[in-house]
Amino acid sequence: MGFKNPITKRKVRRHLKLKWIKLQYKNIGVPENLKNKEKQQVIISTKNIDAKQLRYVIKPECIVDKDDKTLVHLEELDDFNAVIKATNAVTSYYFHMVSQPNHRSKSFWKDLTEHFGAYVDYSMLPYTSSDTANSHNIEEHQECVNNLLYALQPLSNSVNKFVNEYYEHYFMKLNKLNWGPFVPKPFGIFPIIAINFNIISNYHWDEKDEPNGLCFLVALGDFEGGELHFPQLQIVVKL
Numbered sequence: 001m002g003f004k005n006p007i008t009k010r011k012v013r014r015h016l017k018l019k020w021i022k023l024q025y026k027n028i029g030v031p032e033n034l035k036n037k038e039k040q041q042v043i044i045s046t047k048n049i050d051a052k053q054l055r056y057v058i059k060p061e062c063i064v065d066k067d068d069k070t071l072v073h074l075e076e077l078d079d080f081n082a083v084i085k086a087t088n089a090v091t092s093y094y095f096h097m098v099s100q101p102n103h104r105s106k107s108f109w110k111d112l113t114e115h116f117g118a119y120v121d122y123s124m125l126p127y128t129s130s131d132t133a134n135s136h137n138i139e140e141h142q143e144c145v146n147n148l149l150y151a152l153q154p155l156s157n158s159v160n161k162f163v164n165e166y167y168e169h170y171f172m173k174l175n176k177l178n179w180g181p182f183v184p185k186p187f188g189i190f191p192i193i194a195i196n197f198n199i200i201s202n203y204h205w206d207e208k209d210e211p212n213g214l215c216f217l218v219a220l221g222d223f224e225g226g227e228l229h230f231p232q233l234q235i236v237v238k239l
Contacts, residue, residue: 043203046231054229057237062166070214072230074237075162077218082154087220089151094197096144103141105131112199116149117192118183126179129192149186152193159216160188170214190216203231 057063063072077083097104107113114131132149134142164171174189187193209215219226219239226239 039205046203049231049234054234054236057235063233063235071233072235072237073166075166077158077162079154079158082158083218083220086152086155089148090195090197090220093144093148103144107131108197112197113194115192115194116145117187117190118179119192126183126191128182128184132184153186155218156187156190159218163189163214167214203229
């Protein structure tokens with residue numbers, strides 16, 4: 001492998017991980033040389049996109065690539081009450097965090113985002129996110145977290161039902177996935193969810209997402225405007 005002595009487990013693990021990432025990117029047709037600098041150049045170039053070139057997706061529609069793989073799928077969920085319940089819970093949780101500074105997690109302080117569920121990050125072992133386990137204030141704030149996750153269950157069930165209806169094979173594979181007894185699965189096939197509270201996101205890549213996976217976004221709350229841009233596809237989804 002070209003290692004210099006001493007050879008450590010860390011070096012071998014890092015080498016194998018990078019090899020695996022390159023194989024995954026190769027399989028989905030992403031150039032291996034698309035480094036961070038090049039990604040930044042692509043992001044900067046989006047500022048010069050002519051709005052007239054963009055196609056607005058308003059009604060339910062599924063957009064696929066040349067291999068018939070889903071790129072963007074806009075659809076309405078079948079349980080509107082679940083959306084209302086989730087909206088109320090997230091709103092209540094947000095104002096609670098604003099009024100109780102000692103209950104805020106590092107991620108909430110940093111960028112108004114929290115993650116609930118389980119990760120697989122630098123090791124191959126999954127671990128529960130700190131926001132779920134509430135390591136920053138476990139005695140007082142854990143009940144607030146549990147109430148939020150409970151209120152999100154109907155919405156999670158609705159999204160899972162959508163996946164099962166349109167992507168049955170994908171759903172069946174993920175539904176059988178078992179990460180062990182210490183990893184909760186409160187969101188069905190989804191190991192983790194992210195909640196973004198009152199933020200506007202810039203163009204970006206989610207670096208650690210599974211390349212062949214699907215990401216589902218549900219917009220909650222009362223707002224005006226709101227668009228989800230895919231500049232490389234020249235598509236805008238109206239929220």
